[in-house]
Amino acid sequence: MVLQSTRWLALAYFTYFFSYGIFLPFWSVWLKGVGLTPEIIGMLLGAGLVARFLGSLLIAPRVSDPSRLITALRVLALVTCLFALAFYAGNHVAWLTVVIVGFNLFFSPLVPLTDALAGTWQKQFTMDYGRVRVWGSIAFVIGSALTGKLVSLYDYRAILAMLTLGVASMLLGMLLRPSILPQGEQRHQEGAGWQAWRQLIVQNWRFLACVSLLQGAHAAYYGFSAIYWQSAGYSASTVGYLWSLGVVAEVIIFTLSNRLFRRFSARDLLLLSAFSGLVRWSLMGWTTDLPWLIVAQILHCGTFTVCHLAGMRYISARKGSEVIRLQAVYSAVAMGGSIALMTMIAGFLFEHLHQGLFWVMALLAIPAIFLRPRVSAQQSVAS
16 A cells, blocks of 8 residues: 655654553553552663663664665564564563563664664655654644543553554555655665764754753653642642643644745754743742743744754755764763753752742753754755
């Protein structure tokens, strides 16, 4: 069966983030349901975070030929599905450690490789990345909301059943044939060796530092906003609505991104994201009044979505296999490592500064403004 390439890509994003919308919020609930203590749960989730970082950094760059991206995605989806099924085999801590590490190791490279496929296809035909990527945001909300409802109706076992359904759907979707196959380049030697990696990082260090600061600042929001808002007197349902508002804003900007930012360069978008971060995190440190929290959540489209669009615009202007390698580094460092590191720092800051934590996150936007990479004319028009 042949599927239009943009729809194939949208389906890949949808099924991945549907699965991730189940795994990210609810996996600790499943681990608790099988009888594990909070200390063991924390250890397992920490091992999973390390595996996610290593998977994006080490596995994704192994695909040096863009023409092999779809095959790589299919193989990773198959292995991920097998590890999901392995959760049914037993609840021993040693077994769960192996399975969680394996699941995250092969699940995480799917995002940088799918984004690399999007960047490759953008060179072959006109494609509005935002309108395709938005299906991932929509799927995350659907997956988490549906799973939460099923858990409340039944019990924790619905989580693993939904996760299995999600990753199996992802594999089946990727087995379909896209109408246009990605074109490869015979430059395999470019991606080999430490020298190529060092050169990649040196050439793009400003970009990587900038996006790491802007995305890393979200660690305070991801880890402590719910606790902070509940301590201010808001109910769990209100906190959930505020989180949903951020995702809705994200969906709208992804959908309209080509129309809104057609004339923006990656450097311009990073400036907009940095100013959004400066305002958003300052608001969250300043007040917990609901009208201002609504404004802060709407600004999620600036702090996260615009920054990610800038990253994709910058990366898609690279050459051949460099797209894949830089996408892997961006996913591992900016979207994984920086958030993991800042989460640990944020825990210490929140304990001692409480809402002052968000003022510290606001300060991260200032060096990001000056670290923005200079871009060529080609990058300013890349979509």
